[in-house]
Amino acid sequence: MAINPIQMQKGLSLTDFLKQYSTQAQCEAALFQARWPQGFRCPVCQHAVATEFLRSKTRLWCCRACKHQTTLTAGTMMHQSQLLLSKWFLAIYLVTQSKTNIAALALRRQLGISWKAAWLLKHKLMDAMRQRESGQPLSGDIRVDDAYLGGEYPGGKSGRGSENKTAFVAAVEMRNGQPNRVRFDPVDGFSFAALMPWASSALRAGSVITSDGLSGFRVVQQLGFQHRVVIAPKGKAGTEIDAFKWLNVLIGNLKTTLSGTHHAFKFSKYAARYLAEVQYRFNRRADLCALIPRLLKAVMQAKPCPRGVFQALIEQET
Incomplete structure (x- = not known):
């Protein structure tokens, strides 16, 4: 290999x-x-000249134009x-x-x-x-899918209706057959109303969106995107078709990373942050030294x- x-x-x-x-x-x-x-640059007036001084071991800058004082x-x-x-x-x-x-x-x-x-x-x-x-929308060839964080509570609702499950949209920007950038965005559900704000902010105009048959993703057509629907076969074969192979790998890696590190967290409260961390690291994976x-x-x-x-x-x- x-x-x-x-x-x-x-x-x-x-x-x-x-x-x-x-x-x-x-x-x-x-x-x-x-x-x-x-x-x-002064955070108040953007003036470029300041007086630098120490106060109780804290370094401050006093803008010479508006006299605003600030720290690093x-x-x-x-x-x-x-x-x-x-x-x-x-x-x-x-x-x-x-x-x-x-x-x-x-x-x-x-x-x-x-x-x-x-x-x-x-x-x-x-x-x-x-x-x-x-503020970093995806562009070009984009594959999207619906996904969930969390499992079922004992005695609670089963399947997608579980009180412990948080819905999110997984999207990958493909370039030369390889994943370039991803987005993992929590949503309230997969209806037109819930997906409209996501599509407006996560997708750049002119992109081509590929999804499965979930009706909610047709919202991209209303926003003027070219939309390709690929119906995946059921079972494992459906995760390996070319249209969604990389997307399914990334979703699997995401869930393994979160469950292996954190075991559990309050998905409804903190999903946006935990998903953003995985997204941020993946989108800057090409240069680890520059990450700092x-x-x-x-x-x-x-x-x-x-x-x-x-x-x-x-x-x-x-």
């Missing part, structure tokens, strides 16, 4: 990572580059975080360089922090990925989730 060059990447070793990001100064320099690659992390996903930058960077390294996902419990042990802090950190990183991916600066940029550009919202979620988990 031929070696897959993407799977066999060396990535960034822990030794090389520590050489680049082990000190506070190195972390601050990397964050500055991620947030202001063209130099400082203010207004980002790191906003008001009490964790050391080195902890953030190590978490980003572990999340991006591991072959499979990493759970909050593993982050807790690796970083030497509380479970609550690790859970919060993990969800902040996943939400930054979700925000980054939300790219995720740093996503964290710097993501809108912070209100602290009270995350705190309430943590309390519900404990």
Whole structure:
């Protein structure tokens, strides 16, 4: 069997990572580059000149035009975080360089922090990925299918009606017979009304959409897309036909990754984040070393989730 060059990447070793990001100064320099690659810009007025100073060991920039003061992390996903930058960077390294996902419990042990802090950190990183991916529609030759996360509760409803199942659309952008990019988007169901918002945001105009016979996917025709329907045979043979072979492989890998790492989570609440993490990593799989600066940029550009919202979620988990 031929070696897959993407799977066999060396990535960034822990030794090389520590050489680049082990000190506070190195972390601050990397964050500055991620947030202001063209130099400082005031978040209020976009002025380019500021006075830099320290206050209680915190580095601040005071805009010379509007006098607004800001820090490296203010207004980002790191906003008001009490964790050391080195902890953030190590978490980003572990999340991006591991072959499979990493759970909050593993982050807790690796970083030497509380479970609550690790859970919060993990969800902040996943939400930054979700925000980054939300504005990246697929284009060209796109194969789509309906899928579900979760299993049946003992004594509960069976099949697709189970209270523990969360519906999502799996879509893959094909290029030269190989999967190029994917999207895994939670939806309220597979009716026209539920799929209309998904199709409007996840698919770029001019694309050709291939689906099975699910009637809800005909919504793409109403939006002006070319739509090809392929009726797959039942059983295993249906997963191996050319139209959906790669899509079924990706859905299988997704479910194996999530179940093997997390075992279970509250699908209805957190599906968007967990799906976005798998999607984000797959769509940037060709260069593992670049994943660290790219995720740093996503964290710097993501809108912070209100602290009270995350705190309430943590309390519900404990």
